[in-house]
Amino acid sequence: MKQYDNPDQKEWLDLCKRAQFDKSTLDEAVTNILEDVKENKDAALFKYAERFDGVKLTSLTVTQEEIEAAANEVSEDLKQAIVLAKNNIEKFHESQKEAPQKIETTKGVECWRKSVGIEKVGLYIPGGTAPLFSTILMLAIPAKVAGCKEIVLCTPPNKQGKVNPAILYTANLVGVTQIFKVGGAQAVGAMTYGTETIPQVYKIFGPGNQYVTKAKELAQQSGVAIDMPAGPSEVLVIADETCNPSFVAADLLSQAEHGVDSQVILLSDSETVISEVNKEVEKQLAALPRNEIAQKALENSRSLYFSDMNTCIEFSNEYAPEHLIIASEKADDFIDKITNAGSVFLGNYSCESAGDYASGTNHTLPTYGYAKNYSGVSLDSFVKKITFQKLSKEGINNIGNAIELMAEAEGLQAHKNAVTLRLKAINN
Amino acid sequence: MKQYDNPDQKEWLDLCKRAQFDKSTLDEAVTNILEDVKENKDAALFKYAERFDGVKLTSLTVTQEEIEAAANEVSEDLKQAIVLAKNNIEKFHESQKEAPQKIETTKGVECWRKSVGIEKVGLYIPGGTAPLFSTILMLAIPAKVAGCKEIVLCTPPNKQGKVNPAILYTANLVGVTQIFKVGGAQAVGAMTYGTETIPQVYKIFGPGNQYVTKAKELAQQSGVAIDMPAGPSEVLVIADETCNPSFVAADLLSQAEHGVDSQVILLSDSETVISEVNKEVEKQLAALPRNEIAQKALENSRSLYFSDMNTCIEFSNEYAPEHLIIASEKADDFIDKITNAGSVFLGNYSCESAGDYASGTNHTLPTYGYAKNYSGVSLDSFVKKITFQKLSKEGINNIGNAIELMAEAEGLQAHKNAVTLRLKAINN
Numbered sequence: 001m002k003q004y005d006n007p008d009q010k011e012w013l014d015l016c017k018r019a020q021f022d023k024s025t026l027d028e029a030v031t032n033i034l035e036d037v038k039e040n041k042d043a044a045l046f047k048y049a050e051r052f053d054g055v056k057l058t059s060l061t062v063t064q065e066e067i068e069a070a071a072n073e074v075s076e077d078l079k080q081a082i083v084l085a086k087n088n089i090e091k092f093h094e095s096q097k098e099a100p101q102k103i104e105t106t107k108g109v110e111c112w113r114k115s116v117g118i119e120k121v122g123l124y125i126p127g128g129t130a131p132l133f134s135t136i137l138m139l140a141i142p143a144k145v146a147g148c149k150e151i152v153l154c155t156p157p158n159k160q161g162k163v164n165p166a167i168l169y170t171a172n173l174v175g176v177t178q179i180f181k182v183g184g185a186q187a188v189g190a191m192t193y194g195t196e197t198i199p200q201v202y203k204i205f206g207p208g209n210q211y212v213t214k215a216k217e218l219a220q221q222s223g224v225a226i227d228m229p230a231g232p233s234e235v236l237v238i239a240d241e242t243c244n245p246s247f248v249a250a251d252l253l254s255q256a257e258h259g260v261d262s263q264v265i266l267l268s269d270s271e272t273v274i275s276e277v278n279k280e281v282e283k284q285l286a287a288l289p290r291n292e293i294a295q296k297a298l299e300n301s302r303s304l305y306f307s308d309m310n311t312c313i314e315f316s317n318e319y320a321p322e323h324l325i326i327a328s329e330k331a332d333d334f335i336d337k338i339t340n341a342g343s344v345f346l347g348n349y350s351c352e353s354a355g356d357y358a359s360g361t362n363h364t365l366p367t368y369g370y371a372k373n374y375s376g377v378s379l380d381s382f383v384k385k386i387t388f389q390k391l392s393k394e395g396i397n398n399i400g401n402a403i404e405l406m407a408e409a410e411g412l413q414a415h416k417n418a419v420t421l422r423l424k425a426i427n428n
Numbered sequence: 429m430k431q432y433d434n435p436d437q438k439e440w441l442d443l444c445k446r447a448q449f450d451k452s453t454l455d456e457a458v459t460n461i462l463e464d465v466k467e468n469k470d471a472a473l474f475k476y477a478e479r480f481d482g483v484k485l486t487s488l489t490v491t492q493e494e495i496e497a498a499a500n501e502v503s504e505d506l507k508q509a510i511v512l513a514k515n516n517i518e519k520f521h522e523s524q525k526e527a528p529q530k531i532e533t534t535k536g537v538e539c540w541r542k543s544v545g546i547e548k549v550g551l552y553i554p555g556g557t558a559p560l561f562s563t564i565l566m567l568a569i570p571a572k573v574a575g576c577k578e579i580v581l582c583t584p585p586n587k588q589g590k591v592n593p594a595i596l597y598t599a600n601l602v603g604v605t606q607i608f609k610v611g612g613a614q615a616v617g618a619m620t621y622g623t624e625t626i627p628q629v630y631k632i633f634g635p636g637n638q639y640v641t642k643a644k645e646l647a648q649q650s651g652v653a654i655d656m657p658a659g660p661s662e663v664l665v666i667a668d669e670t671c672n673p674s675f676v677a678a679d680l681l682s683q684a685e686h687g688v689d690s691q692v693i694l695l696s697d698s699e700t701v702i703s704e705v706n707k708e709v710e711k712q713l714a715a716l717p718r719n720e721i722a723q724k725a726l727e728n729s730r731s732l733y734f735s736d737m738n739t740c741i742e743f744s745n746e747y748a749p750e751h752l753i754i755a756s757e758k759a760d761d762f763i764d765k766i767t768n769a770g771s772v773f774l775g776n777y778s779c780e781s782a783g784d785y786a787s788g789t790n791h792t793l794p795t796y797g798y799a800k801n802y803s804g805v806s807l808d809s810f811v812k813k814i815t816f817q818k819l820s821k822e823g824i825n826n827i828g829n830a831i832e833l834m835a836e837a838e839g840l841q842a843h844k845n846a847v848t849l850r851l852k853a854i855n856n
Binding site for chain 2: 077078080081082084085087088089091092095096098101103105106109111113114116118119129130131132133134166202203217220221223224225229244246247250251253254256257258284287288289290294331332335338339340341342343344345346347348349350351352353354355356357358359360361362366368369370371372373374375376378380383384385386387388389390391392393395396399401402403405406407409410411412413414415416417418419421422425426
């Protein structure tokens, strides 16, 4: 990690920069895949499974038998862990439900909103060595709580044409309605346009490599919604002298192991803490199986000393981290000052892993500075809020003249007339 | 309006189609403007004001003097109308505030969300003959309620270099922090990248012509968020025999006058109603100043007879209208069946104009079928919801093993280690 000593505010913008990616090179490749899937549907999906996943599939659909077999392959311990996480995530997302609240804005004018689940949603879960079943919990549980009727999941098969059992077990547990063996940009295309086998959905969620990310970005232009723009994962830890440096080091490393493009930032008002954390990082790093990845990620990473905790918070707000850990016994004191962050972990026992898996909060969060303008995934992401209004005769009488004047001033005579006719009918 | 008698469900998809637009032709023109603004900043804006707005500006900023002068040019009646609308919109959007709700998902594990206003937002208000001051109410009021600190407004100047007084009066009334004389795609570029005069913002809201729409779509790729994808305005009216056909006709026409690409749809379970409404439309159309526009819009429009009201609702859910009017004394009976709509107007006295201006609901709504996957603008659009979690020693003890098992199963050893270190420290 590069170290900075009390950098001047003018340098902050540079210090908040993430690695730049040239996304334009993918445009053509991904556009071609999307077009191919739109036109050739299932046939294109079988072709890409052979080309990219190295498997000749006979069916794209995961069968009930495969799901049942998977359940036997997952250990009882892991099943219990997944159920514990499910319960917490369910509780937190259930608490986000909003009852319609009727407001009478003027006598006789009632307004309210009603949340309705997006009917069809698609979840993308990457394949590869790490089976991200935790992300299924994070996406399918709020979808279910929201009342989404179709919850479709696409994930690439391995070379044997199989899907990891933990993925199948979790998807079945949380109520995913259909699971398909399709990966990459082609999965995004399938859920955007629909194929003979795979239903078209209205919104696509989930992480993925740069092809998947690009496909989601492009698919938006065909009318499908997406969860949020994507970028490499990141954590910012603000630690004071009441922190435990070995915990802080472990938290930084748990982010760094995600990928070589991950970024970890340490801020502290104590130079001793920075030096101790750095020593601990070195020590723990050696023991990690993914230490090469973590080592590379640390090269993009920074520790910054500031003279006080408030400046640390200010810098963090400018950085807008995906994950913000306040490693301090006084963490609560800073809550009100936090303006930009995806998810915040307060105190020495709230490690990022807790939120990644089982505290109940969602781990699909805005990264790459998007915490300035986007929220993480929540129940809101799976509903539309429809507004309703009901005006009585008294209601339109009370606000009718105002509407007439405004419509007239905007040059919209028919808008005015819709009110005038009603006022005449009431007052004649 | 084309008429359809009980069309078969197989035809619904076609009957729900909106006009198609070839958006690709604008790509190059708009990309060039955005690049130019990014590079040449204010200089580019002055150049485009001359080219597109026909005026050589000396300053891009609306001065305090201009704002004060504008207030004198707006009639007292209109001012009062705007204030009435402001109060209703404020009340409804205030009611959308959420107090943080702390949930203990497992003993010792607390989770909650906190809404924080997006710090800098940009509003685009089109120029032209109709000064859309009502849209300023719809965007700046929730921005203010949300606690956004900078609320920047861009709107094109007229040939005299001036902005319509009603726009300036309204912007000042509702707390817009800065107003600029910049229109078109170049305004979107200015707010996306920032110039010497115009601050960069984190999210851009507001309607506009196809250049503005395209610019918002492209600007997203530079990291700025936008309110929602845009399309021509539309209304769907479901009327039964308890409707007032002249009211229904007026509502259809108030949508049709928006633009030649507007679409209006009438559904009814009564052929008499359809015929009476059509007669009323003809009658009222003649008297409208914008009757040529409305006439053209009616050519894209449809009336459909279905044998019962429930089928009307089903069709409407498939169409997913921006505005849905239920012109029936029994409108309330259908609320629970509505799954896709932007804003709903219940009963014979809830005309669309009411929601367009003054009932309190927002008029920035998902159109073009986007009501299936997007909500209209609300307080939510101006905040990020940051999640927080706080685990006590007991909390991490209770869920720690589950996290270790899940992290291990996902092959993320450092994630596991962050928990293991804490469990050891607590239990030693």
